[in-house]
Amino acid sequence: METSILSKPGDQxxxxxxxxxWKRYCYILLMAAWMGGFTxxxxxxxxxxxxxxxxxxxxxxxxxQVTRWLNLIGAGVLVILAWLLAADWRRLSxxxxxxxxxxxxxMAVAQAALFMIHPLIDRFLEAQGxxxxxxxxxxxxxxxxxxxxxxxxxxxxxQIWLMLMIWRQQDREGSGQ
Numbered sequence: 001m002e003t004s005i006l007s008k009p010g011d012q013x014x015x016x017x018x019x020x021x022w023k024r025y026c027y028i029l030l031m032a033a034w035m036g037g038f039t040x041x042x043x044x045x046x047x048x049x050x051x052x053x054x055x056x057x058x059x060x061x062x063x064x065q066v067t068r069w070l071n072l073i074g075a076g077v078l079v080i081l082a083w084l085l086a087a088d089w090r091r092l093s094x095x096x097x098x099x100x101x102x103x104x105x106x107m108a109v110a111q112a113a114l115f116m117i118h119p120l121i122d123r124f125l126e127a128q129g130x131x132x133x134x135x136x137x138x139x140x141x142x143x144x145x146x147x148x149x150x151x152x153x154x155x156x157x158x159q160i161w162l163m164l165m166i167w168r169q170q171d172r173e174g175s176g177q
Contacts, residue, residue, distance in 0.1 A: 023084055023087070026084065027081070030077045030080055035160075039153070045066075046059060071118060075115075078104070099158070099162045100163070106152070107155045110148045117148065121138065124137065125138075
């Protein structure tokens with residue numbers, strides 16, 4: 001018997017496309033790749049690059065390239081998450097439905113903001129000669145970018161917690177506890 005990511009084990013009304021375990025696994029892999037990559041980059045790569053390159057300016061040119069990839073990955077993950085989360089939307093309690101929808105929407109709005117801010121920051125970076133123009137304006141835009149990235153990261157952590165709650169509830173219901 002196959003069901004969707006949000007349906008309880010043994011529920012015959014599932015999508016029939018993949019088992020709950022497979023969809024849970026996909027959810028975990030997507031969030032680990034996206035948010036895990038972002039976290040590792042923020043905590044390890046950026047500080048290491050600043051120490052090795054001895055320059056925040058030069059680190060900015062690395063960040064410019066990496067954040068393009070993080071933004072593209074984020075957009076792709078959000079599309080797939082929407083599909084995974086919608087599979088059994090109606091079977092969720094109102095509270096969990098609100099939480100999952102709110103966190104997904106916060107992540108999506110933050111992602112849109114990151115896409116909009118990124119080219120504005122790029123204007124201050126001149127790749128040839130690694131020049132940074134108008135540092136004060138750059139710093140303000142960069143801070144705004146970091147705020148949206150942090151909001152997105154926080155919403156993702158909350159959504160992962162909500163998914164664990166959903167899965168625990170489903171597993172309890174499936175085992176008759």
